[in-house]
Every structure is written in C-alpha cells, then in structure tokens.
Amino acid sequence: MEQTAVALQKIKEQLHVANYKLTPQREAILLVLLENEKDHLSAEEIYMLVKLQNFDIGLATVYRTLEMLTELRILDKVNFNDGMARYDMRKDGAKHFHHHLLCVECGGIDEIEEDLLMEAETIVERDYAFKIMDHRLTFHGICHTCQMRHS
Known part of the structure; x- marks a missing residue:
C-alpha cells in the first residue's frame, strides 16, 4: 500500500x-x-x-x-x-514504453522491463536520420503455461 x-x-x-x-x-x-x-x-x-x-x-x-x-x-x-x-x-x-509478451492462446500478457531495442534505435537514428521518440514491441506467441498444457 x-x-x-x-x-x-x-x-x-x-x-x-x-x-x-x-x-x-x-x-x-x-x-x-x-x-x-x-x-x-x-x-x-x-x-x-x-x-x-x-x-x-x-x-x-x-x-x-x-x-x-x-x-x-x-x-x-x-x-x-x-x-x-x-x-x-x-x-x-x-524513457520508453516497456515491451509485452502476448499469448495467442490464453490472451495472457506479460511485461518485459528491459529495453531490448537500444541498439536498434541507434542504427535507425544513424542510418535513417530518424529521431525516435518512443517505441512499442509486442511478441506474439504461446506462454509457458499453454505450452505445458500441450505437452
């Protein structure tokens, strides 16, 4: 609290x-x-x-x-x-929006706190002269619990 x-x-x-x-x-x-x-x-x-x-x-x-x-x-x-x-x-x-893992079976959503795109941002800003303000990344897949149900 x-x-x-x-x-x-x-x-x-x-x-x-x-x-x-x-x-x-x-x-x-x-x-x-x-x-x-x-x-x-x-x-x-x-x-x-x-x-x-x-x-x-x-x-x-x-x-x-x-x-x-x-x-x-x-x-x-x-x-x-x-x-x-x-x-x-x-x-x-x-500085940025955090990333998500979206299970396509159960609809569960988990969060990734680490910023996984810092290197990609550097490349995009340098090679494309594009000033990045923010980014969003969602991985679509099957969560561990749903995978275990199929085993």
Whole structure:
C-alpha cells in the first residue's frame, strides 16, 4: 500500500506541474490503475472497478481522465489487436514504453522491463536520420503455461 501512496504522490506532482489537480475522481481512477497495474485494463473495466467502490463517476469522466493521463505520459495506451484500447502505467523514469509478451492462446500478457531495442534505435537514428521518440514491441506467441498444457 505504501508503494501505491508513493506512486500517487509522484503523479499528483506531475499533474500539478501540468496545471491539473488530483480530483477525487482522478484519484479513484489512478488507484484502480495502480492496484491493477499488471492487468492492462480497458476504460470500461476501469469504470466498473471504480463504480464497485461506490464512487459516483461517469464513463465520460473516465475516458477524459485516461486521455489526459496519456497525454501527460503517466499512462500508455496499448492495443493488443483485440479491438479494445487498454491502459498501462508508465514506469517511473522510463524513457520508453516497456515491451509485452502476448499469448495467442490464453490472451495472457506479460511485461518485459528491459529495453531490448537500444541498439536498434541507434542504427535507425544513424542510418535513417530518424529521431525516435518512443517505441512499442509486442511478441506474439504461446506462454509457458499453454505450452505445458500441450505437452
């Protein structure tokens, strides 16, 4: 819980710098995101979890808040080709979006924290005169659990 409080305080400071306030609605949304960080929730899932806490909030408020947090690079919007935008907390101090492993059988999503593309970025910037702002990498395959089921 202390880790959540520290993360929330850092986000509050980021909002303040960008001239936004941490309203009770925004705080409720952020708490759901922080408490479910590994789940890559959609806006509708976030809305339902906030509503479970008996918080009076509208779906439009959730969407507006998620867009604002994405613009401020507090969140990353992710699409895993399931037709639904999902949201992922950007790691504190991360220069780039982290990578994902997507199981094509069970739909499970794991995260890779290491930046595996630093050398590739250097080559792209040098050889193509292209200034990279960020990158996203998702590996599609079969997770260990699903592989074991087939053995």
